Amino acid sequence: MILNERFSLQGKRALVTGASKGIGAVAAAVLAEAGADVAIVGRDRAGLEETYTQVTAWPRRCLRVEADLSTMDGPRAAAAAALAFFGTVDILVNNAGMSRPTSVLQTTVEDWDETLATNLRAPLLLAQLLAPKMIEQRAGKIINVSSQAGVAALPDHAAYCASKGGLNMLTKVMAVEWGPYNIQCNAVAPTVILTPMGEKVWGDPAKGDPMKAKIPLGRFGRPIEVADLILFLAAPASDLITGEVVMIDGGYTAI
Numbered sequence: 399m400i401l402n403e404r405f406s407l408q409g410k411r412a413l414v415t416g417a418s419k420g421i422g423a424v425a426a427a428v429l430a431e432a433g434a435d436v437a438i439v440g441r442d443r444a445g446l447e448e449t450y451t452q453v454t455a456w457p458r459r460c461l462r463v464e465a466d467l468s469t470m471d472g473p474r475a476a477a478a479a480a481l482a483f484f485g486t487v488d489i490l491v492n493n494a495g496m497s498r499p500t501s502v503l504q505t506t507v508e509d510w511d512e513t514l515a516t517n518l519r520a521p522l523l524l525a526q527l528l529a530p531k532m533i534e535q536r537a538g539k540i541i542n543v544s545s546q547a548g549v550a551a552l553p554d555h556a557a558y559c560a561s562k563g564g565l566n567m568l569t570k571v572m573a574v575e576w577g578p579y580n581i582q583c584n585a586v587a588p589t590v591i592l593t594p595m596g597e598k599v600w601g602d603p604a605k606g607d608p609m610k611a612k613i614p615l616g617r618f619g620r621p622i623e624v625a626d627l628i629l630f631l632a633a634p635a636s637d638l639i640t641g642e643v644v645m646i647d648g649g650y651t652a653i
Contacts, residue, residue: 404635408433411484412632413528415467415476415520416494418445420593421543424621425491425628427452432629434489435459437480441466459484467494467520468512477527486531489632492521492565493543499554499599510557517561518568525572529581538581539632542569543624546589546647562587566643573641582640584631589647590618614649 412429416422418440426436430453438449438460446462453460461483465472480487496516498509521542532538547555548562565585572583590600590609596618600606610616627646630636645651 405629405633406433407489407629407632410434410488410632411437411480411486412489412491413437413439413476413480413487413524414491414493415439415524416543417449418442420595421588421591421621421624422491422493423449423452425493425625428622428625428629429489429491429632430454430456430458430460432633433458434632435484437461437463437476437483437487439463439465439467439476439494468496468516470523473520473523474527477524481528481531486535487528488532488535488537489539489541490524490528491541491543491628491632492524494520495543495545495561495595497555497558497595497599499558500556501554502556505556513557514561514564517558518564521565522568529572529576532581533576533579536580538576538579540569540572540576540581540583541628541631542583542585543628544569544585544587544643546587546645546650548585548587549643549645550651569643570641577640582631582637584636584639584641585643586624586627586631587643587645587647588619588624589613589650591621591624592618593621612650612653613647614652617648619646619648 412434414426417426417438465476545562547559548566569585
């Protein structure tokens with residue numbers, strides 16, 4: 399198989415959540431560049447329109463789905479819309495996430511529940527709804543966007559760390575259960591990425607600089623760097639990789 403074929407997604411259909419901005423928007427465009435048609439899911443209509451323009455410029459088929467993944471109905475509606483549009487989804491990228499940094503003592507039940515619903519329950523529901531078609535065709539890729547905070551504790555991130563740690567283990571269970579059907583399930587675990595959410599939490603040098611000092615490469619990441627890793631895990635080049643949490647953290651967890 400030549401290089402272009404190993405990284406080609408020609409004829410594949412992908413669903414990307416949190417696709418109205420940040421990592422999700424860039425990942426949707428990268429998957430489209432590699433050949434995939436893409437269903438993009440998000441809450442921000444204007445952001446989805448921007449991503450739609452980037453995807454269809456290749457040109458690829460693109461479905462826009464407005465959905466709140468913190469609800470029970472949001473993931474179900476998104477999966478149903480994608481299946482109705484494409485017939486099947488070959489690649490699921492669970493990227494949508496949220497964070498409300500607070501100390502353990504100040505974490506409210508409402509913030510805890512919404513964080514876990516978005517970061518952990520939504521990926522479960524989407525996978526449950528899309529995996530049956532993957533099982534039927536004996537092929538599929540599930541990429542869950544986790545975080546270094548799912549591996550190494552961060553102060554003021556109790557709910558976020560718990561959700562991402564849970565997502566890492568959910569990924570591994572998916573890999574064990576669905577591996578016999580040729581479905582690869584992996585997580586990517588970035589350090590701080592300079593998305594709107596990353597800028598909001600870490601943009602203040604008083605908070606951001608001490609974090610950078612803990613990263614051997616001395617910088618935060620860019621959305622395209624995570625998107626390229628997602629492409630690798632979605633492509634045939636990674637067909638023997640499953641059940642992994644792939645760190646993309648500049649060496650943060652190596653220390």
